[in-house]
Amino acid sequence: MRNDVWRIGDREFKSRLILGTGKYESLAVMREALEASGAEIVTVAVRRVDLGDRGAESLLGQIPKGMMLLPNTAACYTAEDAIRYARLGREAGLSNFVKLEVIGDPKTLFPDNEELLVATRQLVKEGFVVLPYTNDDPVVCRKLEDAGAAAVMPMGAPIGSGLGIQNPNNIRIIVESAKVPVIVDAGVGTASDATVAMELGVDGVLMNTGIAGARDPVAMARAMRHAVEAGRLAFRAGRIARRMYATASSPSEGILT
Amino acid sequence: MAREMEVTLNGEKRRLPEGCSLLELLASLELRVDRVAIELNREIVKRDGWEGTRLQPGDVVEIVHFVGGGR
Numbered sequence: 275m276r277n278d279v280w281r282i283g284d285r286e287f288k289s290r291l292i293l294g295t296g297k298y299e300s301l302a303v304m305r306e307a308l309e310a311s312g313a314e315i316v317t318v319a320v321r322r323v324d325l326g327d328r329g330a331e332s333l334l335g336q337i338p339k340g341m342m343l344l345p346n347t348a349a350c351y352t353a354e355d356a357i358r359y360a361r362l363g364r365e366a367g368l369s370n371f372v373k374l375e376v377i378g379d380p381k382t383l384f385p386d387n388e389e390l391l392v393a394t395r396q397l398v399k400e401g402f403v404v405l406p407y408t409n410d411d412p413v414v415c416r417k418l419e420d421a422g423a424a425a426v427m428p429m430g431a432p433i434g435s436g437l438g439i440q441n442p443n444n445i446r447i448i449v450e451s452a453k454v455p456v457i458v459d460a461g462v463g464t465a466s467d468a469t470v471a472m473e474l475g476v477d478g479v480l481m482n483t484g485i486a487g488a489r490d491p492v493a494m495a496r497a498m499r500h501a502v503e504a505g506r507l508a509f510r511a512g513r514i515a516r517r518m519y520a521t522a523s524s525p526s527e528g529i530l531t
Numbered sequence: 532m533a534r535e536m537e538v539t540l541n542g543e544k545r546r547l548p549e550g551c552s553l554l555e556l557l558a559s560l561e562l563r564v565d566r567v568a569i570e571l572n573r574e575i576v577k578r579d580g581w582e583g584t585r586l587q588p589g590d591v592v593e594i595v596h597f598v599g600g601g602r
Contacts, residue, residue, distance in 0.1 A: 285572075293601065294599075294600045294601010295586075295599040295600060295601055296600040298599065301599075304599065314600075315602045317600060318597040318598065318599065319594050319597065319598050319599065319600025319601075320596075320597060320598075321595060321596070321597075321598045322541045322542070322593065322594065323541065323562060323567060323594045323596050325540065325541055325543070325560060325562075325594075333598055333599055334566065334599055343597065345597065346601070348600050348602055356566055361568065361575055362568045362575065362593075362595050363568075363597075365568035365569075365575050365577065365578075365596060366566045366567055366568035366595060366596060367597065368564060368566070369576070371594060375551055472535060480601075480602075481601075482600075482601030483601075486601075494598040496546075500534060
């Protein structure tokens with residue numbers, strides 16, 4: 275069970291928990307939560323510098339050293355926009371990894387898979403390591419993989435919903451057929467949700483609101499770290515079969531008469 | 532006094548000295564940011580091109596950086 279490392283592109287990771295950096299009440303709390311989580315990858319958004327707010331605290335200064343920045347293309351609704359943000363993120367962050375999002379609907383934040391595929395193909399051509407956020411749809415995941423995605427990131431439930439893994443069977447099918455890492459992205463509300471995802475055999479879990487929105491984000495970050503580790507261990511250990519009736523654990527021999 | 536020109540910077544009209552380079556623009560903004568990327572008329576200008584790139588009247592400049600974001 276040791277040395278349970280995994281890879282995305284040419285990078286190797288030990289932690290299977292990936293965290294977003296949005297929605298924290300302060301950067302100090304974010305920093306503590308990131309540290310408590312043991313995550314090695316954190317997502318960041320690309321936005322205009324606020325020229326009127328020179329005293330603004332810097333985000334990067336509060337991200338613990340050694341964590342890999344994963345720029346996202348959040349709030350993009352077309353392949354063209356997502357490609358533009360990805361290029362800017364690469365330029366600002368000096369890494370070719372991108373968490374690719376192309377949203378199709380503001381209410382559900384479901385992805386626009388048609389645009390997502392167009393953007394994936396283009397960015398792969400430009401040398402990006404593309405991690406696309408998508409539905410829990412095995413066919414779309416296969417198409418993304420064929421387009422050159424370095425991982426596929428099906429949602430567990432809508433972004434920020436905290437509903438947990440809504441369609442465990444789909445996730446299992448995706449895991450079974452994918453040759454690239456599968457990362458459940460979105461929907462985790464509490465520790466058991468992360469464990470369920472990992473028990474299905476996914477390679478990692480990405481979350482933000484589940485931690486940032488908790489009453490005590492730092493404690494929740496710690497819980498998520500253990501939850502992901504527990505789920506991974508249970509998956510590798512191999513669970514027992516489900517049975518309809520009881521099977522006693524104590525011997526039936528030697529019972530007093 | 533150097534002559535001025537108008538450019539659009541992060542969506543706002545700004546008056547800058549004529550021939551201002553991207554590096555001079557950044558210095559004049561006194562930004563406290565770690566890592567930025569710059570787009571000039573929708574094309575990224577790489578870091579090593581900031582000094583040599585002089586702005587023209589009517590240019591559209593975007594300066595972006597990383598902010599908190601995720602799920």
